[in-house]
Amino acid sequence: MSEAMTKPHERLAEHLAPGMEAVNTLIRARMASEHAPRIPEVTAHLVEAGGKRLRPMLTLAAAELCGYEGPYHVHLAATVEFIHTATLLHDDVVDESAQRRGRPTANLLWDNKSSVLVGDYLFSRSFQLMVETGSLRVLDILANASATIAEGEVLQLTAAQDLATTEAIYLQVVRGKTAALFSAATEVGGVIAGAPEEQVQALFNYGDALGIAFQIVDDLLDYSGSTGATGKNVGDDFRERKLTLPVIKAVAKSDAEERAFWRRVIEKGDQREGDLEQAIMLLNKHGALEAARQDALEYARKACTSLSVLPEHPLRAMLDDLAEFVVSRIS
Amino acid sequence: MSEAMTKPHERLAEHLAPGMEAVNTLIRARMASEHAPRIPEVTAHLVEAGGKRLRPMLTLAAAELCGYEGPYHVHLAATVEFIHTATLLHDDVVDESAQRRGRPTANLLWDNKSSVLVGDYLFSRSFQLMVETGSLRVLDILANASATIAEGEVLQLTAAQDLATTEAIYLQVVRGKTAALFSAATEVGGVIAGAPEEQVQALFNYGDALGIAFQIVDDLLDYSGSTGATGKNVGDDFRERKLTLPVIKAVAKSDAEERAFWRRVIEKGDQREGDLEQAIMLLNKHGALEAARQDALEYARKACTSLSVLPEHPLRAMLDDLAEFVVSRIS
Numbered sequence: 001m002s003e004a005m006t007k008p009h010e011r012l013a014e015h016l017a018p019g020m021e022a023v024n025t026l027i028r029a030r031m032a033s034e035h036a037p038r039i040p041e042v043t044a045h046l047v048e049a050g051g052k053r054l055r056p057m058l059t060l061a062a063a064e065l066c067g068y069e070g071p072y073h074v075h076l077a078a079t080v081e082f083i084h085t086a087t088l089l090h091d092d093v094v095d096e097s098a099q100r101r102g103r104p105t106a107n108l109l110w111d112n113k114s115s116v117l118v119g120d121y122l123f124s125r126s127f128q129l130m131v132e133t134g135s136l137r138v139l140d141i142l143a144n145a146s147a148t149i150a151e152g153e154v155l156q157l158t159a160a161q162d163l164a165t166t167e168a169i170y171l172q173v174v175r176g177k178t179a180a181l182f183s184a185a186t187e188v189g190g191v192i193a194g195a196p197e198e199q200v201q202a203l204f205n206y207g208d209a210l211g212i213a214f215q216i217v218d219d220l221l222d223y224s225g226s227t228g229a230t231g232k233n234v235g236d237d238f239r240e241r242k243l244t245l246p247v248i249k250a251v252a253k254s255d256a257e258e259r260a261f262w263r264r265v266i267e268k269g270d271q272r273e274g275d276l277e278q279a280i281m282l283l284n285k286h287g288a289l290e291a292a293r294q295d296a297l298e299y300a301r302k303a304c305t306s307l308s309v310l311p312e313h314p315l316r317a318m319l320d321d322l323a324e325f326v327v328s329r330i331s
Numbered sequence: 332m333s334e335a336m337t338k339p340h341e342r343l344a345e346h347l348a349p350g351m352e353a354v355n356t357l358i359r360a361r362m363a364s365e366h367a368p369r370i371p372e373v374t375a376h377l378v379e380a381g382g383k384r385l386r387p388m389l390t391l392a393a394a395e396l397c398g399y400e401g402p403y404h405v406h407l408a409a410t411v412e413f414i415h416t417a418t419l420l421h422d423d424v425v426d427e428s429a430q431r432r433g434r435p436t437a438n439l440l441w442d443n444k445s446s447v448l449v450g451d452y453l454f455s456r457s458f459q460l461m462v463e464t465g466s467l468r469v470l471d472i473l474a475n476a477s478a479t480i481a482e483g484e485v486l487q488l489t490a491a492q493d494l495a496t497t498e499a500i501y502l503q504v505v506r507g508k509t510a511a512l513f514s515a516a517t518e519v520g521g522v523i524a525g526a527p528e529e530q531v532q533a534l535f536n537y538g539d540a541l542g543i544a545f546q547i548v549d550d551l552l553d554y555s556g557s558t559g560a561t562g563k564n565v566g567d568d569f570r571e572r573k574l575t576l577p578v579i580k581a582v583a584k585s586d587a588e589e590r591a592f593w594r595r596v597i598e599k600g601d602q603r604e605g606d607l608e609q610a611i612m613l614l615n616k617h618g619a620l621e622a623a624r625q626d627a628l629e630y631a632r633k634a635c636t637s638l639s640v641l642p643e644h645p646l647r648a649m650l651d652d653l654a655e656f657v658v659s660r661i662s
Contacts (some may be wrong), residue, residue, distance in 0.1 A: 035503050038486040090451060093424075094444040113425040113488055116447055120421060121481035123451070126475035127458060136462055139470060143458035150452035154367040157444055172366050 008321035009107040010153040012057050015315065019060040019074060020053065026078045030065035030125050042106045045087060053221050055080045055185045058319075062203050065315045072133040072192050073261025079142065082126035087149055087181075089119035094153065101206045138188045145184035152176010162265050163244045163251055163259075171212070179211030205306040207318065213299035214326050219244035220292055221329060223280055235276045241266045245295065247279075258282055292331050339652035343388050346646065350391040350405060352382065361456050373437045378416060386411045386516045389650075392521025393534050394398055396646045403464040410473065411516045418512075420450035423592040425484065446467035446634045447505060469519045476515035483507010492598050494582055494590075496574045502543070510542030529640050534639040537650065544630035545657050550575035551623055554611055564625050567596045572597045576626065578610075582620035589613055624661050631658040 006014075013020065033039035033050050049249040056069060056077035063073035092105040093112045108113040123146070130139050156173045159165045186207035190200040223246055237244050243251075243266065261278065264270050283289045303323035310316050337345075344351065345442075357379060364370035387408035394404035423436040424446045438446040454477070461470050487504045490496045517538035521531040553568040554577055568575050574597065582593050594611065595601050613619045634654035641647050 014630045033482050034487070035500075036482050036489060038489045039482065087451075091449050093447055106480050116421050116424055117481055117485045117488065120418075120450075120454070121478060121485065123454065124474055124477035124481055127470065128478060131474055134467060136465060136467065139458065140462045143455055143462055146455035147366050147395060147452060147459060148450055150455055151367050151370065154364070154445065154448045154452065157448065158367060158369045169366075179636070200504050319580065 008318050009052055009054060009057070012061060012315075012318050013053070015318065016057050016060045016064075018065070019077070020057065022059070022074045023053075023056050023077045023081070026074055026129075027081060030078065030082070030129065031122070033121070038110070038114060039121055040061070041119050042089070042114050043085065043122060044109055045106055047081075047316050053081065055084050055181055058182065058185040058188045058207060061315045061319060062186040063193045064189075065310055065313050066190050066193035066195035066199060066203075067311070068189070068193030070192070072135075072293050073189060076138060076188045076192055077185075077231070079126045079129045080181065080188075082122045082129070083142070083146060083149075084181060086122040087089045087153075089115045089122070091153070095156070133190060133192060141184050141188055141212075142168045144248040145180045148180040149176050152180065159243065161185065161241050161243070161269070163243070164261055165248055167245070167248055170245055170248055171242070174212055174215045175208070176217045179208045182211035182214075183207035185197055185326065202306045202309045206303050206323070208321055209299045209303035209306065210326060213296045213303065213323065216245050216292055216296040216299065217327055217330050219246060219297065220289060222288060223283060224330075238265075238276050238279055239271065241269050245292045246283050246288040249285045249291050250283050253286040253288070254282070296327050296330060300324060337390055339649050339656045340385060340388070340617050343392060343646075343649050343653065344384070346649065347388050347391045347395075350395070350408070351388065353405045354384075354391070354408045354412070354563065356389050358412060361413070362453070364452070366475075367440070369445060370449050370452055373420070373441055373445050373562045373577045374416065374453065376434070376437055378412075384412065386512055387416050389513065389516040389538060390520045392646045392650060393517040394524045395520075396523050396641055396644050396650075397526035397530060397534075398642070399520070399524030401523070403466075404520060404653050407459045407469060408516075410457045410460045411512065411519075413453045413460070414477060414480075416513060417450040417453040417457070418445045418484075420453070422484070425488070426533040431458055446587055448522055464523060466523060468522050472515050472519055474523065478513045481505050481509040483511065490574065492572050492574070492600070493520065494574070494593055495596055496579055498576070498579055500572070501576055501579055502616035503542055505546045506539070509546045513542035513545075514538035516554070523583035533637045533640045537634050537654070538631045540637065541654055541657060544627045544634065544654065547627035547630065548658055548661050550577060551620060552629065554614060554620060555661075569596075569607050569610055570602065570646070572600050576623045577614050580622050581614050581617045584617040584619070627661060629659050631655060 031040050031043040031047065047224070059077040059080050060073055089106055092107050093115045094108075105115075106118070126142075127139070130142055138209075152173050153176055155169065155176065159169050159173065183204045183209070186203040187200060190203040195203070196320075219237065222234065247262070247266070251259070254262060261282070265275050265279065284330065300323045304320050307316055307320055362371050362374040362378065390408040390411050391404055394407075407511040420437055423438050424443045427438075436446075437449070457473075458470070461473055476598055483504050486500065486507065490500050490504065514535045515538070517534040518531060526534070536571060550568065553565065555565070555573065578593070578597070582590070592606075592613070596606050596610065631654045635651050638647055638651055
């Protein structure tokens with residue numbers, strides 16, 4: 001099969017297979033609990049559900065790309081996956097979700113209590129893994145990322161359904177939801193490899209831009225995608241009254257009548273037959289979908305450009321392809 | 332007023348006043364969030380409610396006792412208080428509590444979501460504070476303590492109302508609920524001061540034994556105290572079907588009929604008029620209250636004995652008094 005036929009994250013997975021094997025072994029060992037069997041039960045439910053493991057792959061890729069030959073990129077990749085899993089557990093409690101990755105959520109199968117406490121456990125375990133690397137800088141980066149994640153989620157809670165939400169607030173929320181862990185995942189790979197500052201910064205920039213592009217694409221597909229491509233239905237965000245980037249852009253350009261519409265459907269949540277179509281019409285009228293699309297493409301370009309200071313390497317080409325792939329569904 | 336008239340934690344507070352002032356200033360600075368004002372709102376509600384601040388005082392005391400003159404014991408004391416506050420926020424979600432320190436809980440005033448996410452934020456902030464101390468050993472100790480806390484809470488969740496709960500499981504739960512953070516608080520004080528290993532170990536042992544004594548006393552007062560002394564009513568643990576140490580001891584000695592009683596009131600939660608009195612009668616019949624009392628006194632003695640390898644210092648005497656004070660309500 002030609003390279004063009006496989007997706008970039010599949011090529012990454014193939015290239016990084018031995019490292020990811022070690023990551024999975026470490027994850028399984030560390031999610032165990034001598035005393036509380038509920039912990040591995042809950043964690044296994046999520047960890048074995050088979051997400052793409054994109055974040056740990058980013059860490060391994062960044063470290064290898066910068067010539068790392070030690071063992072600790074595996075610890076950091078497991079750390080990143082643990083932090084991710086902990087935030088998923090807590091998110092599902094916060095969002096009162098019933099499904100994640102096509103399966104019932106832990107809060108539904110067990111209870112909210114287990115999701116909160118097992119999330120806390122994984123978060124603690126992730127810090128233990130970081131300590132083992134012996135790098136205070138890595139701890140600094142991931143503690144900061146964790147704070148940004150929690151802060152972004154609180155911000156999303158308070159900014160939700162508030163039409164005054166600006167693009168700056170949106171970006172802050174997106175960094176919390178997605179980009180902060182992406183950028184930390186790539187940055188710590190460079191740091192553990194002892195890469196020059198310029199390369200570490202480039203890896204941070206790549207992860208940050210990739211994460212933001214990823215989220216904007218998600219926003220866009222919710223108003224324009226087909227259900228098959230995304231696993232969610234067109235209009236889900238609208239029905240959940242989310243202020244995604246296209247809506248923020250359309251609200252900013254709205255006249256009094258349109259503002260009243262947005263206030264009714266988003267702020268008050270009074271949605272009627274035909275409102276989704278009306279919303280899409282307004283998004284198109286103000287070029288909000290197109291403008292958000294341009295933003296996503298710009299972030300993807302930024303991600304690719306960042307890579308230029310990194311060494312020539314098959315992994316660099318894969319990361320480049322990955323950024324392009326993320327926006328391919330809206331190009 | 333003579334020394335005997337003030338309580339040991341009040342004398343500690345007086346002696347440590349300048350350091351605690353710095354701790355409070357740091358806590359206020361670090362609980363701020365540039366982007367999400369909900370965070371300091373929720374945190375202030377709990378932090379300003381005025382707990383005794385026993386844990387951060389233990390850290391300051393341990394550091395000063397070991398001759399520390401640097402600035403980082405303040406960071407560690409704030410860290411310990413942040414971890415404590417984060418666990419309180421998550422506990423109140425897990426326990427669905429409505430009151431804490433005589434005030435409505437954050438989950439009641441705001442919502443569970445805010446309590447979960449603000450707890451996560453404080454936990455991340457606590458790791459940032461630790462990183463600033465530059466001590467990987469401190470990070471190791473506190474990451475381990477955090478894991479023990481979460482593990483203990485999960486264990487409590489699954490062991491709750493299970494008559495098969497042993498004293499070993501009870502101890503594990505208590506270490507998670509109380510002792511792990513007490514022992515980490517004292518241990519990191521010694522570590523940051525660069526104290527000899529023997530002293531660091533002694534500080535750990537002191538905090539561990541103090542925390543366990545503290546919890547057993549709490550268990551005992553629930554069956555024998557007066558409401559004024561504890562702020563909770565006699566029988567609260569019984570009504571909440573908690574397997575506290577006296578109950579575990581009585582269950583271990585129960586005959587078939589008594590076992591059926593415990594199964595009905597604790598496992599099935601079918602409690603009737605007169606059951607509390609019956610439970611107290613059984614606790615007394617098997618000497619379970621007296622045995623638990625002896626355990627508490629033994630842990631308090633262990634705490635005091637641990638202090639012997641530490642330097643002569645007014646703080647050492649106060650820590651000694653504190654351990655005696657903890658059990659004074661049952662002596």
